[in-house]
Amino acid sequence: MAVMMYWEAIRRAHDEEMARDPLVICMGEDIGVVGGTYKATQGLYDKYGPDRVIDTPISENSYTGLGIGASFLGIRPIIEIMSVNFAWLATDQIFNSAAKVRYMSGGQLTAPVVIRSPGGTAHQLGAQHSARMEKVFMGIAGLRVVTPSSPKQAYGLLKSAVRCNDPVFINEHELMYNMKGEVPDAEYFHPLEGSEVTRAGKDITLFGYNISVHWCVQAAEQLAKEGIDCEVIDLYSLSPLDRAGIKKSVSKTHRAVIVEEAEAAVGVGSEVMAIINEECFFELDAAPVRVSAVNVPIPYNHHLEKAAIPNAKKVVEAAREMVGK
Amino acid sequence: MNAADKKRLLREMLFARRFEERCYEAYVERKIGGFLHLYPGEEACAFGVLEAARPGHDYVITGYRDHVHAIKCGADPKEVMAELFGKETGSSRGRGGSMHIFDVKHRFMGGYALVGGPFPLAVGMAKGIKMKGGDEISICFLGDAANNQGTFHESLNMAALWELPVLFVCENNLYGIGTRIDRSTAVIEQYKRVCGYNIPSAQVDGQDIEQVYAAAKIAVDHVRSGKGPYFLELMTYRYRGHSMSDSNAYRAKEEERMWGKRDPIIILRDRLIEAGELSMDDYKKMDDEVLDHIENEIIKFAEESPEPKLEELEKYVLAENDPYVRGGMH
Ligand SMILES: Cc1ncc(C[n+]2csc(CCOP(=O)(O)OP(=O)(O)O)c2C)c(N)n1
Numbered sequence: 001m002a003v004m005m006y007w008e009a010i011r012r013a014h015d016e017e018m019a020r021d022p023l024v025i026c027m028g029e030d031i032g033v034v035g036g037t038y039k040a041t042q043g044l045y046d047k048y049g050p051d052r053v054i055d056t057p058i059s060e061n062s063y064t065g066l067g068i069g070a071s072f073l074g075i076r077p078i079i080e081i082m083s084v085n086f087a088w089l090a091t092d093q094i095f096n097s098a099a100k101v102r103y104m105s106g107g108q109l110t111a112p113v114v115i116r117s118p119g120g121t122a123h124q125l126g127a128q129h130s131a132r133m134e135k136v137f138m139g140i141a142g143l144r145v146v147t148p149s150s151p152k153q154a155y156g157l158l159k160s161a162v163r164c165n166d167p168v169f170i171n172e173h174e175l176m177y178n179m180k181g182e183v184p185d186a187e188y189f190h191p192l193e194g195s196e197v198t199r200a201g202k203d204i205t206l207f208g209y210n211i212s213v214h215w216c217v218q219a220a221e222q223l224a225k226e227g228i229d230c231e232v233i234d235l236y237s238l239s240p241l242d243r244a245g246i247k248k249s250v251s252k253t254h255r256a257v258i259v260e261e262a263e264a265a266v267g268v269g270s271e272v273m274a275i276i277n278e279e280c281f282f283e284l285d286a287a288p289v290r291v292s293a294v295n296v297p298i299p300y301n302h303h304l305e306k307a308a309i310p311n312a313k314k315v316v317e318a319a320r321e322m323v324g325k
Numbered sequence: 326m327n328a329a330d331k332k333r334l335l336r337e338m339l340f341a342r343r344f345e346e347r348c349y350e351a352y353v354e355r356k357i358g359g360f361l362h363l364y365p366g367e368e369a370c371a372f373g374v375l376e377a378a379r380p381g382h383d384y385v386i387t388g389y390r391d392h393v394h395a396i397k398c399g400a401d402p403k404e405v406m407a408e409l410f411g412k413e414t415g416s417s418r419g420r421g422g423s424m425h426i427f428d429v430k431h432r433f434m435g436g437y438a439l440v441g442g443p444f445p446l447a448v449g450m451a452k453g454i455k456m457k458g459g460d461e462i463s464i465c466f467l468g469d470a471a472n473n474q475g476t477f478h479e480s481l482n483m484a485a486l487w488e489l490p491v492l493f494v495c496e497n498n499l500y501g502i503g504t505r506i507d508r509s510t511a512v513i514e515q516y517k518r519v520c521g522y523n524i525p526s527a528q529v530d531g532q533d534i535e536q537v538y539a540a541a542k543i544a545v546d547h548v549r550s551g552k553g554p555y556f557l558e559l560m561t562y563r564y565r566g567h568s569m570s571d572s573n574a575y576r577a578k579e580e581e582r583m584w585g586k587r588d589p590i591i592i593l594r595d596r597l598i599e600a601g602e603l604s605m606d607d608y609k610k611m612d613d614e615v616l617d618h619i620e621n622e623i624i625k626f627a628e629e630s631p632e633p634k635l636e637e638l639e640k641y642v643l644a645e646n647d648p649y650v651r652g653g654m655h
């Protein structure tokens with residue numbers, strides 16, 4: 001297994017899929033000549049040319065719609081939206097066209113597009129560059145939402161998403177592109193559904209996804225020293241959520257903390273809590289708890305920004321409180 | 326166009342008119358639900374343009390006023406009516422309704438309900454055509470008011486930039502629901518708006534199918550020959566309200582009378598009669614046959630077809646048994 005960065009893993013998946021299938025294309029702002037804001041398509045323009053590695057105008061909704069229209073004819077577009085804050089503009093085409101066309105055509109037409117976009121709070125980018133939008137995407141029938149927490153997942157999820165016949169939204173993270181991790185040397189397809197047990201434990205389940213998995217792991221290490229044995233579940237698929245996996249873990253630990261970088265309202269945490277209620281309410285020894293962002297537009301000031309979003313320490317505190325320590 | 330073609334087109338337009346009028350009745354009878362947007366008055370647009378193109382071969386996309394375009398592409402009118410009735414035999418298996426007619430085997434790529442939504446999809450289909458190297462073109466029919474959406478400008482820009490084979494057809498009926506074009510749009514003549522994208526364009530009388538056909542021929546040839554996009558504006562008028570819930574109170578009676586005299590079916594009929602190619606009796610007979618066909622085959626089929634099964638409510642949301650959902654075949 002090679003160690004590579006998150007962006008390199010994404011780049012590798014693009015490259016392999018484009019080499020294999022001439023109908024795979026990628027498109028987005030500054031992805032061609034520049035190679036992508038986060039280098040995810042570096043070198044591909046020279047290798048595959050401007051017709052397949054397309055620098056688009058700053059027209060998020062319409063170039064996304066263009067990719068969707070091309071996918072009706074069997075093209076497999078990987079659409080990069082530079083930031084989820086800009087993906088708001090493309091939600092019309094993603095929600096109204098890609099997610100619904102299979103259903104409203106009675107199965108005649110499908111939009112096998114991949115839309116990748118980084119979200120999250122990075123370093124002092126201010127309110128309009130710090131959104132976390134996964135909660136919006138995961139509520140839409142007909143759209144798959146996955147969110148990689150490691151280079152291996154970033155690689156394998158993109159590989160599967162390109163080949164899957166459904167539209168897939170891949171929620172990446174601005175702070176994770178330089179994260180290193182092992183990626184299998186052989187071609188690898190990560191399941192688009194399910195969840196992963198990142199760390200097994202028996203006292204509390206910490207649910208995370210994308211960057212918050214890492215906060216959960218750090219918290220679990222700290223809590224282990226204090227005698228609290230946490231299980232960490234990585235919800236790499238946000239739509240659909242892994243009901244069975246959530247139930248299995250909570251039925252074992254009887255306690256749940258859900259950790260998300262986004263605001264609590266109408267989010268991953270609320271949804272996981274609802275699933276716990278529906279699937280294993282009587283297994284619970286304590287009321288589930290959410291660790292999430294404060295409900296504010298993300299501030300510029302460094303201290304305010306840090307205070308607005310969760311971290312490992314806040315997870316540790318929530319877990320301690322849950323077991324009365 | 327020879328006389329036989331013109332007679333066939335007259336019949337097709339008359340069929341479309343009667344089909345839509347029958348939809349109106351079925352809506353009043355509550356057989357059809359939802360929003361229903363009808364096409365009477367505008368027939369020469371779809372028939373004239375598609376006659377000049379290759380329906381069933383070229384990819385066609387439009388908005389919610391879509392029944393007639395689907396039929397001209399080759400959709401079975403029985404299936405279109407069954408769709409309006411919400412039946413399992415409908416073109417979209419009763420899941421789409423009036424605004425979402427699809428017939429992908431005839432390359433009718435859908436009716437879409439978001440004003441301006443099809444523009445980028447049409448350009449994307451043109452991108453797909455160009456990549457695959459076929460001789461098809463992508464044709465996008467939309468209304469005048471749709472041109473005030475951002476997608477119009479964004480899509481024209483990309484179509485021109487990448488020289489994609491897409492024909493934009495603007496069915497300019499002067500209104501977006503109840504708002505007259507001069508109250509919503511700074512540049513009233515739509516064909517002028519595309520010069521900012523270096524796209525060739527033309528404006529013609531959309532009530533005269535021969536003029537539409539002639540202009541469309543030039544447009545289609547331009548696009549098919551690889552010269553990039555083209556924009557065709559057709560001046561037309563809808564004879565009914567915007568949709569069934571529309572009283573039409575915002576239009577001057579004089580204006581309606583004026584356009585009523587420019588009925589595309591009557592224009593073609595009278596021209597054929599004048600040329601001695603058709604008699605009034607021929608026309609009446611044609612009309613009777615059309616009405617009979619609609620009532621005894623199309624409506625009958627829609628009425629007698631089964632409803633979708635409730636157990637299949639969740640079918641068609643996602644692909645079934647897609648191996649990559651589980652991480653591939655490995
Ligand atoms: C995005 C969006 N905004 C508003 C509407 C409501 N609406 C439906 S049709 C219409 C008018 C469109 O007029 P035009 O494009 O000229 O087409 P026409 O109905 O005249 O054929 C409006 C405002 C909609 N369906 N979608």
Ligand SMILES: [Mg+2]
Pocket residue numbers: 468469470496497498499500501502
């Ligand atoms: Mg109009």
